[in-house]
Amino acid sequence: MSGLDPTTEAVENYLKAIHRLAGESAAGEAGMKAIGNMVGVATGTATAMVKRLAAAKLAKYERFGGVRLTAKGERAAVDILRRHRLIETFLVETLKLDWSVVHAEAERLEHAVSPLVLEALDAHLGRPRTDPHGDPIPGANGTLRETGGEPLASATAGARVRVLRIADQDPAFLTFAARHGLRPDARIAVLAIDSQAESMLVQAHGSPSVSIAFAAAAKVIVE
Numbered sequence: 457m458s459g460l461d462p463t464t465e466a467v468e469n470y471l472k473a474i475h476r477l478a479g480e481s482a483a484g485e486a487g488m489k490a491i492g493n494m495v496g497v498a499t500g501t502a503t504a505m506v507k508r509l510a511a512a513k514l515a516k517y518e519r520f521g522g523v524r525l526t527a528k529g530e531r532a533a534v535d536i537l538r539r540h541r542l543i544e545t546f547l548v549e550t551l552k553l554d555w556s557v558v559h560a561e562a563e564r565l566e567h568a569v570s571p572l573v574l575e576a577l578d579a580h581l582g583r584p585r586t587d588p589h590g591d592p593i594p595g596a597n598g599t600l601r602e603t604g605g606e607p608l609a610s611a612t613a614g615a616r617v618r619v620l621r622i623a624d625q626d627p628a629f630l631t632f633a634a635r636h637g638l639r640p641d642a643r644i645a646v647l648a649i650d651s652q653a654e655s656m657l658v659q660a661h662g663s664p665s666v667s668i669a670f671a672a673a674a675k676v677i678v679e
Contacts, residue, residue, distance in 0.1 A: 470491065473486070474509075487523075506523050544562045556628075556630035619644060
């Protein structure tokens with residue numbers, strides 16, 4: 457088990473899922489059920505793989521507890537994120553694909569890109585710091601810069617904010633966001649808050665105003 461290859465597609469998908477879920481958790485750990493849901497397998501299957509990751513010193517796992525990556529696992533996960541986000545950027549900037557479809561395409565391509573091709577992509581794109589959705593692209597040395605920010609849903613009436621990133625990769629939501637000017641670097645004015653309807657009226661510079669539910673506004677990260 458200790459010889460588990462960290463570069464296989466299945467292992468990479470698990471490492472990426474654990475990295476994301478742990479980063480979103482206050483405890484810094486990923487739950488087994490959530491890992492299974494994100495990877496698309498039953499909890500028992502996820503548990504078996506996590507045990508293999510632990511044996512390979514890519515993750516730490518205790519029975520009935522959460523899962524977190526080791527330093528080795530973290531480096532591998534960040535490398536996957538770098539590949540994924542550079543590929544997304546290439547697909548949008550060079551191939552001119554719509555930002556709503558590139559996440560799924562990058563999921564397919566990220567496992568096949570060699571370090572040589574990845575470095576060439578990075579250079580071709582001018583060493584971008586973020587991908588089309590505003591997520592930070594890790595550096596070649598493994599550093600991952602956090603963007604910070606807070607959900608648009610937490611803004612008050614009269615606030616003027618700038619979009620940092622879109623936290624939801626769902627194609628339908630990205631299409632909605634683009635249609636209303638909710639893209640990274642866009643300037644947003646919060647015109648009104650309707651607490652009863654759990655929605656807010658916002659307007660991106662150069663776009664008509666739109667009413668957006670708090671749940672949807674929580675997916676738009678601003679500063």
